[in-house]
Amino acid sequence: MTHDLILKGGRVIDPSQKHDGVLDVAFKDGKVSGFGKDLKGAREIRDVSGYIVTPGLIDLHTHVYWGGTSLGIDADAFCRASGVTTSVDTGSAGPGNWAGFRKHVIEQSQARILAYLHVSHAGIYGFDKRVMVGESGDLRLMNPIDCAAVAEANRDVVVGIKVRVGFHASENSGAVPLNIGLQVANEVGLPLMCHIDEPPPSYEEVLAMLRPGDVLTHAFRPFPNTPATAQGTVKPEVIAARKRGVLFDIGHGQGSFAFKTGRAMLANGFEPDTISSDVHALCIDGPAFDQVTTMSKFLCMGMSLGNVIAAATVNAAMALKRPEYGSLRVGSLGDATILTVKEGRFDYVDAAGEHLIGDRRILSEGVVLKGRWWHPKRTSKFPKAAA
Template sequence: MPYDLVLKSGRVIDPSQGIDRITDVAFAGGKVAALGDGLAGAEERDVAGLIVTPGLIDLHTHVYWGGTSLGVDPDAFARKSAVSTCVDTGSAGPGNFPGFRKHVIEQSTVRILVYLHVSFAGIYGFAKNIMIGESHDIRLLAGREAVEVINANRDVIIGVKVRIGRHASGPSGIQPLDVALQVADETGLPLMAHIDEPPPSYEAVVSRLRSGDVLTHCFRPFPNAPIDGKGKVKPEVLAARERGVLFDIGHGMGSFSWKTARAMMAEGFLPDTISSDVHTLCIDGPAYDQVTTLSKFLALGMSMNEVIAASTVNAAKALQRPELGTFKIGAAGDASVLELRQGSFPLEDSRGEIVAASERLFAAGLVIAGQDIGTDRQTFAAAAE
C-alpha cells in the first residue's frame, strides 16, 4: 500500500539519527512512516538535488499577527523560511494570550508553540516610533495569572519568557527575572531570558539561569556581549553551559554580531540553537528569516549537520517535544526542503557589518503533518534545476 506522500531522492539530513544520505522520506497519517529507497506514495515529490530535513523549528519568533505591533504572519513566514514550528517568545502575556490562541494559533497551518510572557500584556509597545519596555513597570508582572494561563494551555505553552536589560526592564533591573523564575519553578517549565544592553550585565542574568533554561541573543554585540575585550568567553558563560543552560541566537533587529560570533566560534563555543527572532522590524533585514540566519552559521564554519541540528533536534530538546525535529518513525510528519546555492551572498549583522558568504540556504518546500504546504511539483522541480 503506497504512503500518502513521498519526498524522493533528496539529501536527507537528520542529525537526531546521524543520517546524511540520498534517500526517500514517506509520510502517512500525518506522521513519518518510512525512510528508504524506492518508496512509493499516492503523491510523490522529486527533490533530487535538494536537502530534506526534519521540519525546521525556529525557537524565537513573534507571530501574534494583528494582536501585537511586532507580530508577523506565521504562515507566510513559515513558507518563506521552510519552518514547520514557530515558537513565539513572549508576544503574549496572560492578559492577551486567549486572543493569540483563538485568532492566530488555532487558525494557522504552521505549528505555533509559546513561551508565555510573565508581563501581563506581553510585548505591547514595540514599534518604530514607540518603544516601551514591558518589564519597566513592576506592576505589570503577573506571576499568579501566568501560572493560571499556563496550566490551562499546556498543549501549546512550553515555557516562560522574560526580557531583561536597559531597554526591556530599565528601572526594574533584574527583578522581573525573579518573578519569571518563580513562575517557571511553579509550573515546572523552562524559562527563556532576553538580554539587551546593561544594566544588568550578561553575566548577572546568565548566572541565575537553570539547566534547560534558554538565554537568547547569546551572540549579541558589545555592550553585554558574552566575550571580554580580549575576545575570550566570560567565565560565567562557560559555567552556565556546564550546568546545562542553553544558548540561543535570537538574531532579531539588534542581537547578532559577526564580531561576537567569530570570537565565540574561535573559542569552540557553538550555539545550542539558531533562531531568527523574526518580527516586523527585522523581517526586511537584518534577520529576514530562518534560512538566512542558518546560512550565517555556515559562513562561520559550522557544518551543515551542525546547523541543521541547531534548528531541529536541539530545538526540540529545548522544547521538551521529542516528536519534533526528527525523522524517527512515528514522529510528527514535518519536513523542510532546502536548496543550497553557491555564489557570493551579502549577509549583514545587526551592526551593519556585511560578510560575503560563498553559499546560502533557500526554502524550497515545506511539509507539515504529512501535508505538502504551499508547494507543487513545478515548485519542487524548479528549485531542483
Template sequence: MQFDLLLKGGRLIDPAAGLDALRDVAIANGRVAAVDADIPADSAAQIVDAAGCIVTPGLVDLHSHVYWGGTSLGVDADRLAAKSGTTTFIDAGSAGAGNFLGFRRHVMERSKVRILAYVNISFAGIFGFSQTVSVGECSDLRLCEPREVVAAVREHRDVVVGVKVRSGKHAGGTSGIAPVDLALEAADQAGLPLMAHIDEPPPGRSEVLPRLRKGDILTHCFRPFPNAPVFASGAVRPDMRLARERGVIFDIGHGMGSFDFAVA
C-alpha cells in the same frame, strides 16, 4: 498508485533516526509511507526531483514572534512555514497572561502549523515595540505579577512551554534585575523553564546568568558589547562557560537585532 508523492534523490537528514544520506521519501495520505535508497518512480502519482536538496522532518523554530495582528513584531506563521520548512513555531513571549487567550483563539488555533509559546512575565506581553515606538513591557513592575503567569500556564498548559522575560534598559527601564527574579518565581511555581533576554545594562549579563537554572535559556547569546559573551580578544567569558556547564541553554535568537556577527 502506491504513493501520492515521491521525493527522489535528496539528501535526507533525520536527527531522530541518526540518518544523513541520499534517500527517497514516499508520501501517502499525508504521511511518510516509505524511506529507501531507491523507490521506483512508477509507484507514485507525483515525482519531485530532490537531487541537490536537503530533505528533513519539519523544523522547529525555538524563537519566533507569531502573534500576528496582536503585536507589531508578529509575523504570519502560515506564510513562512512552507518556504522555511518550519512546522512548529515557538513564540518567545509575545503575549502575557492578559492577552494569551486572544493569541490562542485568534492565531494559534487558526494556524495550519503547530504553535507553542512562552508566556511573558509582563501582563500585556510585548506591546510597545516597533521601529519608532519602544515602551518596555517590564518598565512598570505592576505589570509583572507571577500569580497571573502561573494561572495562564495552568489554563493553557497544553501549548505553554515556558516563561519569558526581557530585561535591560530598553525592556525594563529602571527595573533592574527585578523582572528576572519575578519571572523565575513564576517559572519555578509553574515547573517550567525560563527564557531570558538581556538588552543593555542594567541588569548586566553577570547578574542574570548566575540566576539561570539547568534547562533555562539565555536568548540572543551573541549580543554585542557590553553584554557580549566574549572579551574584546574573542575569548569566551568564564561566566558563560560556567552557565553552559550548569546546563543553561544558549539560543542565538538572531533576527532584526540582538545579534553581532563579530561576536559570533
C-alpha cells in the same frame, strides 16, 4: 496505499538520527511512516533528488501575534517562505491577552505555533517604530499568578515562560522581572527563556540565575553584554553556565546578533545550541530577514551544515522538550523542509551594521507540513511521480 507521500531520492540530513545520505522519507496520517531506500506505495511521490531534506525547521524565537501586537508578523507567510514548520512565539502575549492569540492566530494557522508565555500581563505590547516601551520596566505589569494559571491551562502549546531584562526591556528594574519569571517557571515546571539587552543587569548576573534547560536568547549579542571578552575569549561564566545545562540561543532580531561576537565564540569552539531568527515586523526586511538567512550566516562563519541544521531541528526540539519535533524518525511529526545550498557571493548584514560576504546561501525550496506537501506556489518544481 502504504503511505500518503514519499519524498524520493533527496540527500537526507537528520541530525537526530546522525544520518546524512540519499534515501526516501515517507509520511502517513500526519506522521513520518518510512525512512529508507526504495520506499514504495504512496498516493503522492515527489522526486527531490539533488535537494536536501531535513526535519521541519523550528524557529525557536519568533513574534507571530499578527494583529494583536505591533511587532507580530503572519506566521504562515513567514513559514512558507523560510522553510519553517514550527514557529515558537516568544512572549508576544502575556496572560492578559493570551486568549486572543490562541483563538485568532494559533488555532487559525496552518503551520505549527508554540509559545513561551510572557510573565508581563500584556506581553510585548509597546514595541514599534515610534513607541518603544519596555514592558518589564513597570513591575506593576508583572502578573505571576495569572501567568501560572494560563500556562497550566494551555500546556498543549505553551512550552515555557518568557521574560525580558536589560535596560531597554526592564529599564531600572534590572533582574527583578527575571526573578519573578523564574518563580512562575518553577511553579509550573516549565523552562524559561530570558531576553537580554544592554545592562543592567549584566550578562553574568543573568546567567547566574538561570537553571539547567533554561534558554538565554540573544546569546551572541554585540557589546555591551556580550559573552566574549575584549581579548576574544569566552567569558568563564558562559562556559560554566553551559556545563550546568543553560542553553544559548541566537535570537538575531533587530539588534541582537553581531558577526564580531559570532566569530569570537566559534573560534573558541562555542557554537550556539539553537539558531533562531527573532523575526518580527521591524527586522523581517533586515537585518534578520528569516530563519534560513540566519542559518546561512553561521554556515558562512564556519559551522558545518550538519550542525547548522541540528541547531534548527533536533536541538530546538530538545529545548522545547518535545522530541517528536525536529526528527524524521518513523512516528515523529510529519514535517520536513527541502533545502538547497547555493554557492556564490552573498552579502549578509548583522544587527551592528557589519557586512559579511559569504560564499554560500541556504534556500528553502519546499515544505512538508503534517504529512502533506505545503508550498507557496500552486505549481511546484517537484513533479509527482507515478504512485
